[in-house]
Amino acid sequence: xxxxxxxxxxxxxxxxxxxxxxxxxxxxxxxxxxxxxxxxxxxxxxxxxxxxxxxxxxxxxxxxxxxxxxxxxxxxxxxxxxxxxxxxxxxxxxxxxxxxxxxxxxxxxxxxxxxxxxxxxxxxxxxxxxxxxxxxxxxxxxxxxxxxxxxxxxxxxxxxxxxxxxxxxxxxxxxxxxxxxxxxxxxxxxxxxxxxxxxxxxxxxxxxxxxxxxxxxxxxxxxxxxxxxxxxxxxxxxxxxxxxxxxxxxxxxxxxxxxxxxxxxxxxxxxxxxxxxxxxxxxxxxxxxxxxxxxxxxxxxxxxxxxxxxxxxxxxxxxxxxxxxxxxxxxxxxxxxxxxxxxxxxxxxxxxxxxxxxxxxxxxxxxxxxxxxxxxxxxxxxxxxxxxxxxxxxxxxxxxxxxxxxxxxxxxxxxxxxxxxxxxxxxxxxxxxxxxxxxxxxxxxxxxxxxxxxxxxxxxxxxxxxxxxxxxxxxx
Numbered sequence: 001x002x003x004x005x006x007x008x009x010x011x012x013x014x015x016x017x018x019x020x021x022x023x024x025x026x027x028x029x030x031x032x033x034x035x036x037x038x039x040x041x042x043x044x045x046x047x048x049x050x051x052x053x054x055x056x057x058x059x060x061x062x063x064x065x066x067x068x069x070x071x072x073x074x075x076x077x078x079x080x081x082x083x084x085x086x087x088x089x090x091x092x093x094x095x096x097x098x099x100x101x102x103x104x105x106x107x108x109x110x111x112x113x114x115x116x117x118x119x120x121x122x123x124x125x126x127x128x129x130x131x132x133x134x135x136x137x138x139x140x141x142x143x144x145x146x147x148x149x150x151x152x153x154x155x156x157x158x159x160x161x162x163x164x165x166x167x168x169x170x171x172x173x174x175x176x177x178x179x180x181x182x183x184x185x186x187x188x189x190x191x192x193x194x195x196x197x198x199x200x201x202x203x204x205x206x207x208x209x210x211x212x213x214x215x216x217x218x219x220x221x222x223x224x225x226x227x228x229x230x231x232x233x234x235x236x237x238x239x240x241x242x243x244x245x246x247x248x249x250x251x252x253x254x255x256x257x258x259x260x261x262x263x264x265x266x267x268x269x270x271x272x273x274x275x276x277x278x279x280x281x282x283x284x285x286x287x288x289x290x291x292x293x294x295x296x297x298x299x300x301x302x303x304x305x306x307x308x309x310x311x312x313x314x315x316x317x318x319x320x321x322x323x324x325x326x327x328x329x330x331x332x333x334x335x336x337x338x339x340x341x342x343x344x345x346x347x348x349x350x351x352x353x354x355x356x357x358x359x360x361x362x363x364x365x366x367x368x369x370x371x372x373x374x375x376x377x378x379x380x381x382x383x384x385x386x387x388x389x390x391x392x393x394x395x396x397x398x399x400x401x402x403x404x405x406x407x408x409x410x411x412x413x414x415x416x417x418x419x420x421x422x423x424x425x426x427x428x429x430x431x432x433x434x435x436x437x438x439x440x441x442x443x444x445x446x447x448x449x450x451x452x453x454x455x456x457x458x459x460x461x462x463x464x465x466x467x468x469x470x471x472x473x474x475x476x
Contacts, residue, residue: 037409038073039305042416045077046302046331049417052467054084057417066094069131072101073413076134076142080417083149084463086472092149092158095142098134099165102142105133136173137217137362138415140166141353144223147230148297151459152474156233163227166220174218180369196325196367199311203327210330210360213253217362221251222353222422228260229295233457233476237264247352255350256424259284291428293457294436296340298349300464301333301420304359308410311374323374324410328363330356333420334443335464341437342429348441349423356420419463438471440464447471 041060048057058081066074079094134142143166150158197204224247231240241264248257258281265273278284309327338349429436429451438460439446445468449460457476462469 038070038413039307039416042077042305045081046305046416049081049084049302050466052463052465052470054081054463054470057081058085066097070413071131072098072105072134073132073415075101076138076415077417079142080145080415083145084470086152088149088152092146092153095146095149099142099146101131102133102139105131132413135359135362135366135414136177137220137358139173140169140218140220140223141418143169144220144226144353147223147226148461151226151230152461152472154474154476156230159226159230160234163223163230166223166227170218170220170223174216177218177365181365183372195311195371196309200309200327203309203329206330207328207360207364210328210356211364212357213354214357214361216250217358217365219246219250220353221247221254221257222424224250225254225257225352225424229459232293237268240264241268241270251352253350254352254424255281255348256426257350257352260426288428288430290431292431292433292451292455294340294427294429294451294460295457296338296349296425296427296438296460296462298338298423298425298438298462298464299419299421300335300338300423300440302331303355303416303418303420304328304330304414305416306410306412306414308412311371325367325370325374326363326410326412328356328359328414331420334466335440337423337441338425338462338464339439339441340425340427341439342427342433342435345427347425347427349425351421351423353422354420355418355422359414436460438462438469440469445469449473 045057045060048054048060058078061074061077061081063078066078075094075098079091079098082088082091082094133139143162147159147162147166150156150162193204224243228240228243228247231237231243241261244257244261244264248254248261251257258277262274262277262281262284265277305328306326307329308324311323311325340347340349427436433451435448435450437446437448445464447462447469449458449471451458452475455475459474459476461472461474464470
């Protein structure tokens, strides 16, 4: 090699090393910032919630942080925490902004340069470079929780609108997911279930076990039941009855829904229906003339969070690479349910929305799609590293390998402030009753709730934590 060629080679090698160093610095920065661990970020908030300190939990998600790729998620976190503090108006505003941003991301028909970069980045780097649009079950629950805001504000029409939106979203998201799943099945090229089981047998079994009680995340019993309540408050029992029948399909074990089906079928004089419900669920004579309708929403515990799980993916040229995928971990709670006590009687709450089960079903439904993307991503990274190795030798191989390792991070973003379960109970107490007592089961935590004179309906919203009960009311 002539001296001039040697000099040019040395300079090219020098520039290559510089470029790779810059490349590595860039990925180190993104690995520490854009690709941060969301579960770790929200840990302090979850600790505060478990202590019943919702104000402190809210400080983890300041208004100034609701921007960029995590704006939707931050606004949902803020919305549920503001609701827990009784600030329904601002909670609704946060939910409304989250819904608008979700629609913006979903409905952007013309792909802009930013969107193209985001999608390409998610294909090459990982899912975290894309703006968080919410899991399907989160998008549906968002409307149900906002309907509760409107109920607590006394705005029945606003609550009705949110329920209609929840129904629309259930249908839209189901159809969209079906198309994505069909495409993923054609492309996946390997058995994701076997890979999952081999990587984390305990996690897979727990996820399958949790998901068993949910046949579809696109039928939300909580939204249906809130809808039935709204219709009854509007003196539309026929419409309420229709939604109760949908609710029982989504949550067949809910005693509260069962009792309301019996009660309303009697009031509507649907004799055959009454006989059918009573043959399934037993007779119920809980209603009385001039009774006060007390509707209790009892939220308990904390929703699951995500951890990264390494899954081996086979390469076409032989060997395996480890890919990072999200998996849910569940948060235990000592609270099982709530109890409403009045005049020597008691009524226990029953589950209408099990976040653990719904999230598990959502992830299992989504996993084939995530896995198909991961296979493509792994293939592209492997090709890029091989190309760097061929062109730049050891430096190229090292640079490509390190970049792949740094960017191989699972997307751990999830709505972390949600309750573990939403339960309900409905009791019709004598008109002369002055108050009721809400109590956690098991435990000694309880709150006395006054029934104002002249009240016909009383909505009680509770959030139960290991530190006690937070109780708010609305009279109709």
